[in-house]
Amino acid sequence: MTKPLVLVTADVKAVDGYNWHAAVSTYLQAVLKGSDAIPMILPSLGPDLDLDAALDQVDGVLATGSRSNVNPQLYGREPTEENGPYDPDRDATTMPLLKRAVERGVPVFAICRGMQELNVALGGTLLTEIQAIEGRKDHRAPVSEHQEERFRIAHPVEVTAGGSLEKVLGAEPFEVNSLHRQALGDLGNGLTIEALAEDGTIEAVSLTDSPGYVLATQWHPEYWVTTDGPSKRLFAAFGEAVRAYREKRLGL
Numbered sequence: 001m002t003k004p005l006v007l008v009t010a011d012v013k014a015v016d017g018y019n020w021h022a023a024v025s026t027y028l029q030a031v032l033k034g035s036d037a038i039p040m041i042l043p044s045l046g047p048d049l050d051l052d053a054a055l056d057q058v059d060g061v062l063a064t065g066s067r068s069n070v071n072p073q074l075y076g077r078e079p080t081e082e083n084g085p086y087d088p089d090r091d092a093t094t095m096p097l098l099k100r101a102v103e104r105g106v107p108v109f110a111i112c113r114g115m116q117e118l119n120v121a122l123g124g125t126l127l128t129e130i131q132a133i134e135g136r137k138d139h140r141a142p143v144s145e146h147q148e149e150r151f152r153i154a155h156p157v158e159v160t161a162g163g164s165l166e167k168v169l170g171a172e173p174f175e176v177n178s179l180h181r182q183a184l185g186d187l188g189n190g191l192t193i194e195a196l197a198e199d200g201t202i203e204a205v206s207l208t209d210s211p212g213y214v215l216a217t218q219w220h221p222e223y224w225v226t227t228d229g230p231s232k233r234l235f236a237a238f239g240e241a242v243r244a245y246r247e248k249r250l251g252l
C-alpha cells in the first residue's frame with residue numbers, strides 16, 4: 001500500500017513582508033516518522049478552500065499547537081488584547097475542517113491549540129489564563145531560549161480507566177510536557193475526557209460514537225516522538241488509524 005496522506009494545519013505568520021502558511025517541523029517529522037505517513041500542510045485559506053475536496057484525498061488530519069489563541073467570539077466571549085495573539089485565518093480554516101473531518105470519519109489527532117479548536121468546533125468553550133484560576137497550576141512553558149527546556153516533562157496525568165487513551169497507552173501513569181495558558185471549559189458535543197492533570201485541567205479527549213478515530217491531547221507528544229514511549233505510541237496509533245482509513249477509502 002502507498003503511504004497515507006495527513007493534512008497538517010497551518011499558522012499564518014508575517015515574515016519578510018509576506019504572509020506564510022506554516023507548520024512547525026516537529027509536527028511534520030512526527031507524522032512522517034511516528035505515524036509513517038506523508039504530512040501535507042493545508043494552508044489557512046478559510047472559506048476559499050473547498051475542504052471536502054481536500055478531505056476526499058487524504059487519510060487523516062493533524063491539528064497542531066500554536067501560541068495564538070482561538071478567537072473567543074467563536075465560543076461566545078469577547079476578545080481582548082491580553083488574550084491574543086489571534087490567527088483569524090487559521091480559525092476560519094481549522095474550525096470547519098475539524099468539524100467536517102469528524103463528520104466524515106477522517107481520523108483526527110489534535111494537539112494543544114488543535115485540541116482547543118476541536119472543542120470549540122464541536123460547540124465547547126475555553127478557559128483562559130488558567131494559572132490565575134484558584135486551584136489551578138501554571139501550565140505555561142518555562143521561560144527559556146532552549147526548546148528542550150520549554151518542552152520538558154512537567155507534570156503527571158491521570159488517564160480515564162477503560163477509555164480510548166488507556167487502550168493506546170495502557171494504564172501505567174506517565175508525565176507530559178505543558179505549554180499552554182488556556183484549557184477546555186465546557187466540553188464540545190460528544191467529547192469524553194480521556195486524561196486529567198492533578199489540578200483538574202483536561203489533558204486529553206476523544207469523541208465517543210464517532211465514525212472515525214478522534215483523539216486530542218493538551219500536551220505535545222510530537223516533540224518527544226522518537227524518545228518517549230507514550231509519545232511514540234500516540235503517533236503510532238494515529239498511523240494505524242490513517243492506514244485503516246486509507247484501505248477503506250481506496251477499497252484495498
Ligand SMILES: N[C@@H](CCC(=O)NCCCC(=O)O)C(=O)O
Pocket residue numbers: 064065066067068069111112113114116141179180181182183
Ligand atoms: N495558545 C493556546 C494553545 C497552546 C499551544 O498550542 N501551545 C503550543 C505553543 C508552542 C510554543 O510555545 O512554542 C494556549 O496558550 O492555551
